[in-house]
Amino acid sequence: MTEVKWQDYLLRAQAFHGHLCSGQILGIRMGLAGLRLLNLTPGEKHRDLVLFIETDRCMADAIHIVTGITFGRRQIKWRDFGKAAVTFLDLASDRAFRVASRSEPRPAHDEKDLTAFWSRYTDEEILIIHEVIVELKLEDRPGRPLRRVPCSICGEDVLDGREVEVNGHYLCRACAGEAYYRIK
Ligand SMILES: [Zn+2]
Ligand SMILES: [Zn+2]
Incomplete structure (x- = not known):
């Protein structure tokens, strides 16, 4: 991940979502991690990518920005688990990874520079990642x-x-x- 790309996604997520928050930063980090695990290139069209998003809060907007995936093409499945987690399923390779945010670290409520705060940590320090198996029924697939x-x-x-x-x-x-x- 180059610094330019990261900043570009963050600006776009901030504009789309309406404010800069940890959810935007984490969502972008999670989205880039999910794409990388599936050998998908950010910025390309991902017709075979299906996302299982376990939250309807801030992070979901950043995930949309960084993956380009929209709800209207059946590529987003919302699972109301109230968790900061997304599973990235590639229908082409039939591989899937679940990426979740760790409970810690968390910035203080009055943290002034969220970007700097999260930049201190590696993906391994903030994310829990598992390769998983997801069975997507025929009637749930895009098309x-x-x-x-x-x-x-x-x-x-x-x-x-x-x-x-x-x-x-x-x-x-x-x-x-x-x-x-x-x-x-
Ligand atoms: Zn937010
Ligand atoms: Zn009816």
Whole structure:
């Protein structure tokens, strides 16, 4: 990682996210580590890369900036574990690495220079890295939808096998009782 590249990603992440925080710095370090482990080059298009992101906080924005991966191409899987961790799965090689942030070190709340703080540590000192096995089902992969079924109750289409069969009828998950909203 050259200094120029690191700074470039940090500026872009800061602009996209809205502020400079440890999450941006760690997210960039984790993203670059994940790409490096899979022999992928930062800045290129990674069509076969799928990310399992275990947080919906700051870091997730930096991961997007450094990998170029977006939610809308089915290459981000959000796992609501509340953890500063991302698994990088390369569908081309079928290899995957989970990269997590260590609990320590952490800067003081009034730390003035976060960039300098994190620069004092190597990746090994701040990250936990494991090669892992991830089974990604066919209906969860990028590409055209495998299946499209209208819900018997609301009539809205349900893609990729997310429908639920109830008494011989296909329902969307909301109509099957999992709705997070109520119509006013
Ligand atoms: Zn932040
Ligand atoms: Zn429905």
